Amino acid sequence: MDIFLYALIVLLGIFLFSSVRVVRQGYVYTIERMGRFVKPANPGLHIIVPLIDRVGHKINMMEQLLDIPGQEIITKDNAMVGVDAVVFFQVLDAGKAAYEVSGLRGAIQALTTTNLRTVMGSMDLDETLSKRDDINARLLSVVDHATSPWGVKVTRVEIMDIRPPRDISDAMARQMKAEREKRAQILEAEGSRASEILRAEGQKQARILEAEGRKESAFRDAEAREREAQAEAEATRVVSEAIASSGTQALNYFVAQKYVEAVEGFATSPNAKTILFPVEATQLIGSLGGIGELVRDAVTPPAGAAQPGGANVTAKRSATPSVPRTYGD
Numbered sequence: 331m332d333i334f335l336y337a338l339i340v341l342l343g344i345f346l347f348s349s350v351r352v353v354r355q356g357y358v359y360t361i362e363r364m365g366r367f368v369k370p371a372n373p374g375l376h377i378i379v380p381l382i383d384r385v386g387h388k389i390n391m392m393e394q395l396l397d398i399p400g401q402e403i404i405t406k407d408n409a410m411v412g413v414d415a416v417v418f419f420q421v422l423d424a425g426k427a428a429y430e431v432s433g434l435r436g437a438i439q440a441l442t443t444t445n446l447r448t449v450m451g452s453m454d455l456d457e458t459l460s461k462r463d464d465i466n467a468r469l470l471s472v473v474d475h476a477t478s479p480w481g482v483k484v485t486r487v488e489i490m491d492i493r494p495p496r497d498i499s500d501a502m503a504r505q506m507k508a509e510r511e512k513r514a515q516i517l518e519a520e521g522s523r524a525s526e527i528l529r530a531e532g533q534k535q536a537r538i539l540e541a542e543g544r545k546e547s548a549f550r551d552a553e554a555r556e557r558e559a560q561a562e563a564e565a566t567r568v569v570s571e572a573i574a575s576s577g578t579q580a581l582n583y584f585v586a587q588k589y590v591e592a593v594e595g596f597a598t599s600p601n602a603k604t605i606l607f608p609v610e611a612t613q614l615i616g617s618l619g620g621i622g623e624l625v626r627d628a629v630t631p632p633a634g635a636a637q638p639g640g641a642n643v644t645a646k647r648s649a650t651p652s653v654p655r656t657y658g659d
Contacts, residue, residue: 348380358424362386370424387428393420393485396438403447409455412493417442417473423481431480438477442487445472455494462489 352375353359359371363383371385378384398415405411419438421427431437449468450458458465466487474484494502 345380349377351376351378351385356390356392358389358391358421360386360389360424360428367425367429387424389421389424389427391421391424393418394435396435396442398439398442398446401443401446403450405450405455405458406452407454409498410495411450411455411458412491413446413450414490415442415446415469416488416490417484418486418488419477419482419484421481422483426479426481434480434482437480438473438482438484441476442469442473445469445476455498458492459494462492465489 351359351371353371353373355373357373359376360367361369361371361376361378361383362385363379367386368383370389396417396419398417400412400414403411403413417438421434427434446469449465449472453461453465466489469487470484473487477484
């Protein structure tokens with residue numbers, strides 16, 4: 331009797347243990363009753379009926395990465411290229427993912443591979459190399475639409491690498507080098523052209539400024555000559571008026587002044603140590619007498635007027651013969 335009780339307790343413990351299921355976060359279990367799907371079990375603790383209910387599939391509900399093996403694809407222009415891609419997907423409906431398709435990852439991989447060949451096979455090699463975003467968008471649209479009945483959401487499809495043939499890669503490298511050299515030559519030519527234009531503009535501006543400077547200088551020179559001529563004319567007018575008003579006396583003053591300056595120049599000349607020339611002393615004295623008369627006329631009353639001493643002053647000139655003079659250091 332005790333053995334039967336112990337056996338019953340053990341069976342009851344096994345029954346209770348088999349009826350408890352704990353679902354981890356990020357997963358959903360499918361519960362099958364007598365082989366038929368009845369409900370999904372979300373993360374947490376669940377009680378099932380032993381021997382009647384059981385866990386069918388453990389579905390990963392997190393976003394998953396599926397690597398697409400490298401594929402050899404023939405493009406529209408008959409170029410063989412190798413392509414690697416990846417797919418990101420997430421299960422939204424555990425029941426459909428478990429029972430609508432057999433082998434979910436393999437099905438998504440096969441579907442992506444076939445559509446990758448279709449999309450890239452309809453494009454030229456240059457388009458496949460330069461339009462990766464278009465290829466990704468077209469693949470995402472096609473694969474996501476095809477997997478939606480499976481309860482799966484394809485979030486991204488990315489082309490990882492495109493490998494053209496070696497000879498085509500070499501030709502593309504030479505083409506790229508030629509294009510870069512062409513752009514470099516064009517930029518160098520444009521730089522030389524701009525430099526020549528700027529240099530020509532600078533020379534033009536320099537010539538314009540030089541011409542304007544010569545014009546301004548000529549104008550200033552003409553103005554200076556005009557003012558000099560006016561000053562000379564004014565001086566001549568003043569001398570003429572002085573001569574006209576005072577007769578030969580003013581003329582004698584100017585002649586005597588120039589005469590003295592000329593003699594002084596001869597005397598201080600560094601080119602000769604001794605100078606011998608005749609001097610008409612009477613002319614120099616007469617000129618000096620004329621200067622004295624000018625001063626006397628300016629400070630004395632007219633002739634015949636009474637002087638302070640009661641006598642009239644009469645100027646007398648004395649003649650002196652010409653005497654040769656010698657100037658030397």
